[in-house]
Amino acid sequence: QLINRERSAHPVELTFALLSIPLGWFTIHAMTALHYAHVYWLNDEETDPGSKAKQRKPVGGLVFAGKERPDGWDFLYFSTTVGMTSQTSDTAVSTTQMRHIVLLHSIVSFFFNTVIVAAAVNLAVSLGSR
Template sequence: MRSRLILSILVALIVLVLLPSWFSLSTKILCVWDAGMISFLAATWALMVQAKPKTMRRNAQSQDEGRLVILSIVTTASCASIFAIAFILKETKGKDISILIPHLILAVVTIIGSWLLVHTIFAMHYAHEYYQDHQTQSECKAGGLAFPEDIEPDYWDFLYFSFVIGMTSQVSDVQITSRSLRRLSLLHSVLSFFFNTAIVAMSINIIAGLTQ
């Protein structure tokens, strides 16, 4: 986890140095955030694609982001998304289409990327909670979530579980069987509801502003 964070910070700093001086402060903030966010997502998803259940069980503790980091990233991502929408409303008001489109693309990338980041982080933490008590017992069945057909879940299964909560604020065919994961999924559901509601509400303001 630490290596991915360091990588994303380095990428963000490089982008900050390379940005033109005539960019506004708000544009620079979004560009730097997007660069770090995309690099973190790319590194995390690369890990997820390659990881197998046995590897996940062994490395769950080291790959977990931790509750404090989760809260920090979720808060930052939420603020970045709201800032992106406010940025669009401010920077594009009365501007030509040639200026509007690049700003709109930047804001959309920020919002979608931040949304993906939040639920990817939660997926990593669900995997940690599932496997944390079985890191040295590969033959042992881990607990906390009951997957259909009694499969041994990989990161794709945890991504599925996380993004279903992120989109619907409820679980689907995966049953929660532990108190700690019920509490975590409750927090995830509530945060997702307010996050999605804020984005939809402010996006409507953008559309209304662009049509005036």
């Protein structure tokens, strides 16, 4: 819509249109990182119920290299790795439930990335034919 109109696009419209692509991409992976963390810690049990500091024992599903207790950055790292490469790197998937989630995430990411590439090619062709 912004490309094919007669008058030039307002800079604010163009900025929002261009920012929506990477923000949408990041939102997908941030949401899946939260979901991975939720499933990882789901139904966890307190390791020492009498202690004042609540230590949680994770259900798991992901094995992070060199980390006993992963934090949010670890889940975001895993999520963006799956989203960019459709594979895992140094993080192992260790449960069937987590494999299902990773499979769904990689399929959604593949189609989202395909649409972004197709839109970029379409944009380049449209701008090149002017």
